[in-house]
Amino acid sequence: MTTSGEWVLGQRFALRLNWEDRLVRSVEVAWAEDVRESERLSPAAEELKAALLRYEARKGPNWPDLPFDFSGMSEFQQAAIEELRRIPSGTTRTYGEMAALLGRPKGAQAVGRAMGANPFPVLYPCHRVVGANGAMTGFSASGGIAMKKALLRLEGAEQGLLPGLE
Incomplete structure:
Protein backbone atom coordinates (compact mmCIF):
# COMPACT_ATOMS: atom_id res chain seq x y z
CA MET A 1 0.00 0.00 0.00
CA THR A 2 1.51 3.29 -1.14
CA THR A 3 0.29 6.49 0.47
CA SER A 4 1.26 10.08 -0.22
CA GLY A 5 -0.09 13.59 -0.13
CA GLU A 6 0.43 16.70 -2.21
CA TRP A 7 -0.46 20.27 -1.26
CA VAL A 8 -1.30 22.72 -4.05
CA LEU A 9 -1.66 26.41 -3.28
CA GLY A 10 -3.91 29.05 -4.71
CA GLN A 11 -3.97 32.67 -3.63
CA ARG A 12 -6.23 32.13 -0.59
CA PHE A 13 -6.91 28.41 -0.41
CA ALA A 14 -4.90 25.22 -0.53
CA LEU A 15 -5.93 21.70 -1.41
CA ARG A 16 -4.18 18.47 -0.51
CA LEU A 17 -4.63 15.34 -2.56
CA ASN A 18 -4.25 12.28 -0.35
CA TRP A 19 -3.33 9.27 -2.45
CA GLU A 20 -3.38 5.59 -1.62
CA ASP A 21 -2.59 3.00 -4.26
CA ARG A 22 -3.20 5.44 -7.13
CA LEU A 23 -6.61 6.48 -5.81
CA VAL A 24 -7.49 9.83 -4.27
CA ARG A 25 -8.78 8.85 -0.83
CA SER A 26 -9.47 12.42 0.27
CA VAL A 27 -8.94 16.09 -0.45
CA GLU A 28 -8.21 18.50 2.36
CA VAL A 29 -8.85 22.23 2.21
CA ALA A 30 -6.87 24.80 4.17
CA TRP A 31 -5.93 28.46 4.11
CA ALA A 32 -2.99 28.92 1.74
CA GLU A 33 -1.04 30.82 4.38
CA ASP A 34 -1.13 27.82 6.72
CA VAL A 35 0.60 25.27 4.48
CA ARG A 36 3.48 24.94 2.04
CA GLU A 37 3.07 23.64 -1.46
CA SER A 38 4.66 20.27 -2.13
CA GLU A 39 8.04 20.51 -3.84
CA ARG A 40 7.14 18.19 -6.68
CA LEU A 41 3.63 17.90 -8.02
CA SER A 42 2.21 14.99 -9.94
CA PRO A 43 0.45 15.79 -13.22
CA ALA A 44 -2.89 15.38 -11.38
CA ALA A 45 -1.80 17.87 -8.70
CA GLU A 46 -0.66 20.32 -11.40
CA GLU A 47 -4.13 20.07 -12.98
CA LEU A 48 -5.74 20.59 -9.57
CA LYS A 49 -3.60 23.66 -8.93
CA ALA A 50 -4.61 25.19 -12.27
CA ALA A 51 -8.27 24.49 -11.48
CA LEU A 52 -7.91 26.01 -7.99
CA LEU A 53 -6.42 29.19 -9.47
CA ARG A 54 -9.32 29.39 -11.97
CA TYR A 55 -11.77 28.84 -9.12
CA GLU A 56 -10.23 31.65 -7.08
CA ALA A 57 -10.35 33.91 -10.15
CA ARG A 58 -14.11 33.17 -10.32
CA LYS A 59 -13.80 31.34 -13.59
CA GLY A 60 -15.17 27.86 -14.18
CA PRO A 61 -12.62 25.68 -12.41
CA ASN A 62 -13.26 22.58 -14.56
CA TRP A 63 -12.02 20.39 -11.73
CA PRO A 64 -9.86 17.57 -13.08
CA ASP A 65 -11.33 14.11 -13.38
CA LEU A 66 -9.32 12.40 -10.64
CA PRO A 67 -9.50 8.74 -9.59
CA PHE A 68 -11.62 9.36 -6.49
CA ASP A 69 -12.20 6.46 -4.12
CA PHE A 70 -15.83 6.31 -3.01
CA SER A 71 -15.58 2.74 -1.73
CA GLY A 72 -15.98 3.63 1.95
CA MET A 73 -19.24 5.46 1.39
CA SER A 74 -22.79 4.12 1.45
Whole structure:
Protein backbone atom coordinates (compact mmCIF):
# COMPACT_ATOMS: atom_id res chain seq x y z
CA MET A 1 0.00 0.00 0.00
CA THR A 2 1.51 3.29 -1.14
CA THR A 3 0.29 6.49 0.47
CA SER A 4 1.26 10.08 -0.22
CA GLY A 5 -0.09 13.59 -0.13
CA GLU A 6 0.43 16.70 -2.21
CA TRP A 7 -0.46 20.27 -1.26
CA VAL A 8 -1.30 22.72 -4.05
CA LEU A 9 -1.66 26.41 -3.28
CA GLY A 10 -3.91 29.05 -4.71
CA GLN A 11 -3.97 32.67 -3.63
CA ARG A 12 -6.23 32.13 -0.59
CA PHE A 13 -6.91 28.41 -0.41
CA ALA A 14 -4.90 25.22 -0.53
CA LEU A 15 -5.93 21.70 -1.41
CA ARG A 16 -4.18 18.47 -0.51
CA LEU A 17 -4.63 15.34 -2.56
CA ASN A 18 -4.25 12.28 -0.35
CA TRP A 19 -3.33 9.27 -2.45
CA GLU A 20 -3.38 5.59 -1.62
CA ASP A 21 -2.59 3.00 -4.26
CA ARG A 22 -3.20 5.44 -7.13
CA LEU A 23 -6.61 6.48 -5.81
CA VAL A 24 -7.49 9.83 -4.27
CA ARG A 25 -8.78 8.85 -0.83
CA SER A 26 -9.47 12.42 0.27
CA VAL A 27 -8.94 16.09 -0.45
CA GLU A 28 -8.21 18.50 2.36
CA VAL A 29 -8.85 22.23 2.21
CA ALA A 30 -6.87 24.80 4.17
CA TRP A 31 -5.93 28.46 4.11
CA ALA A 32 -2.99 28.92 1.74
CA GLU A 33 -1.04 30.82 4.38
CA ASP A 34 -1.13 27.82 6.72
CA VAL A 35 0.60 25.27 4.48
CA ARG A 36 3.48 24.94 2.04
CA GLU A 37 3.07 23.64 -1.46
CA SER A 38 4.66 20.27 -2.13
CA GLU A 39 8.04 20.51 -3.84
CA ARG A 40 7.14 18.19 -6.68
CA LEU A 41 3.63 17.90 -8.02
CA SER A 42 2.21 14.99 -9.94
CA PRO A 43 0.45 15.79 -13.22
CA ALA A 44 -2.89 15.38 -11.38
CA ALA A 45 -1.80 17.87 -8.70
CA GLU A 46 -0.66 20.32 -11.40
CA GLU A 47 -4.13 20.07 -12.98
CA LEU A 48 -5.74 20.59 -9.57
CA LYS A 49 -3.60 23.66 -8.93
CA ALA A 50 -4.61 25.19 -12.27
CA ALA A 51 -8.27 24.49 -11.48
CA LEU A 52 -7.91 26.01 -7.99
CA LEU A 53 -6.42 29.19 -9.47
CA ARG A 54 -9.32 29.39 -11.97
CA TYR A 55 -11.77 28.84 -9.12
CA GLU A 56 -10.23 31.65 -7.08
CA ALA A 57 -10.35 33.91 -10.15
CA ARG A 58 -14.11 33.17 -10.32
CA LYS A 59 -13.80 31.34 -13.59
CA GLY A 60 -15.17 27.86 -14.18
CA PRO A 61 -12.62 25.68 -12.41
CA ASN A 62 -13.26 22.58 -14.56
CA TRP A 63 -12.02 20.39 -11.73
CA PRO A 64 -9.86 17.57 -13.08
CA ASP A 65 -11.33 14.11 -13.38
CA LEU A 66 -9.32 12.40 -10.64
CA PRO A 67 -9.50 8.74 -9.59
CA PHE A 68 -11.62 9.36 -6.49
CA ASP A 69 -12.20 6.46 -4.12
CA PHE A 70 -15.83 6.31 -3.01
CA SER A 71 -15.58 2.74 -1.73
CA GLY A 72 -15.98 3.63 1.95
CA MET A 73 -19.24 5.46 1.39
CA SER A 74 -22.79 4.12 1.45
CA GLU A 75 -24.99 4.39 -1.65
CA PHE A 76 -26.90 7.25 -0.02
CA GLN A 77 -23.70 9.11 0.82
CA GLN A 78 -22.44 8.68 -2.73
CA ALA A 79 -25.76 9.95 -4.15
CA ALA A 80 -25.64 12.95 -1.80
CA ILE A 81 -22.05 13.75 -2.77
CA GLU A 82 -22.89 13.48 -6.48
CA GLU A 83 -25.89 15.80 -6.00
CA LEU A 84 -23.49 18.49 -4.77
CA ARG A 85 -22.12 18.97 -8.26
CA ARG A 86 -25.60 19.99 -9.43
CA ILE A 87 -25.71 22.99 -7.10
CA PRO A 88 -24.64 26.01 -9.16
CA SER A 89 -21.72 28.06 -7.89
CA GLY A 90 -22.89 31.00 -5.79
CA THR A 91 -26.09 29.27 -4.73
CA THR A 92 -27.02 27.01 -1.87
CA ARG A 93 -29.45 24.28 -0.93
CA THR A 94 -30.66 23.40 2.53
CA TYR A 95 -30.17 19.98 4.05
CA GLY A 96 -33.94 19.50 3.74
CA GLU A 97 -33.95 20.41 0.04
CA MET A 98 -31.10 17.98 -0.56
CA ALA A 99 -32.99 15.24 1.30
CA ALA A 100 -36.08 15.80 -0.85
CA LEU A 101 -34.01 15.69 -4.04
CA LEU A 102 -32.53 12.39 -2.88
CA GLY A 103 -35.97 10.88 -2.28
CA ARG A 104 -35.80 11.07 1.51
CA PRO A 105 -37.86 14.14 2.42
CA LYS A 106 -37.35 13.58 6.17
CA GLY A 107 -33.65 12.81 5.75
CA ALA A 108 -32.05 16.20 6.46
CA GLN A 109 -29.91 14.72 9.24
CA ALA A 110 -28.80 11.88 6.96
CA VAL A 111 -27.75 14.51 4.41
CA GLY A 112 -25.84 16.30 7.17
CA ARG A 113 -23.98 13.10 8.00
CA ALA A 114 -23.21 12.56 4.31
CA MET A 115 -21.84 16.10 4.04
CA GLY A 116 -19.68 15.46 7.13
CA ALA A 117 -18.36 12.29 5.50
CA ASN A 118 -17.55 14.03 2.20
CA PRO A 119 -13.89 13.19 1.60
CA PHE A 120 -13.59 15.66 -1.30
CA PRO A 121 -14.67 19.14 -0.11
CA VAL A 122 -14.61 22.02 -2.58
CA LEU A 123 -14.47 19.63 -5.56
CA TYR A 124 -17.73 18.15 -4.30
CA PRO A 125 -18.98 21.45 -2.81
CA CYS A 126 -20.59 20.54 0.52
CA HIS A 127 -20.04 24.16 1.59
CA ARG A 128 -23.08 24.98 -0.60
CA VAL A 129 -25.39 23.09 1.77
CA VAL A 130 -26.77 25.25 4.57
CA GLY A 131 -29.26 24.95 7.39
CA ALA A 132 -32.89 25.97 7.22
CA ASN A 133 -33.33 29.65 6.29
CA GLY A 134 -29.73 29.81 5.09
CA ALA A 135 -28.15 29.32 8.51
CA MET A 136 -24.43 28.59 8.41
CA THR A 137 -24.15 25.18 10.02
CA GLY A 138 -21.65 22.39 9.89
CA PHE A 139 -18.49 22.32 7.87
CA SER A 140 -16.14 19.63 9.04
CA ALA A 141 -13.25 20.62 6.77
CA SER A 142 -10.36 22.67 8.08
CA GLY A 143 -11.33 26.22 8.90
CA GLY A 144 -14.90 25.30 9.85
CA ILE A 145 -17.67 27.84 9.32
CA ALA A 146 -15.16 30.62 8.49
CA MET A 147 -13.89 28.52 5.56
CA LYS A 148 -17.46 27.73 4.45
CA LYS A 149 -18.33 31.44 4.44
CA ALA A 150 -15.14 32.35 2.55
CA LEU A 151 -15.85 29.75 -0.14
CA LEU A 152 -19.47 30.94 -0.51
CA ARG A 153 -18.36 34.59 -0.73
CA LEU A 154 -15.76 33.69 -3.36
CA GLU A 155 -18.49 32.01 -5.40
CA GLY A 156 -20.67 35.11 -5.17
CA ALA A 157 -23.32 33.88 -2.73
CA GLU A 158 -25.28 36.96 -1.78
CA GLN A 159 -25.04 38.45 1.65
CA GLY A 160 -28.48 39.15 3.04
CA LEU A 161 -29.99 36.15 1.29
CA LEU A 162 -27.99 33.92 3.62
CA PRO A 163 -28.39 35.14 7.21
CA GLY A 164 -25.10 33.65 8.40
CA LEU A 165 -23.05 35.15 5.57
CA GLU A 166 -21.80 38.45 6.97
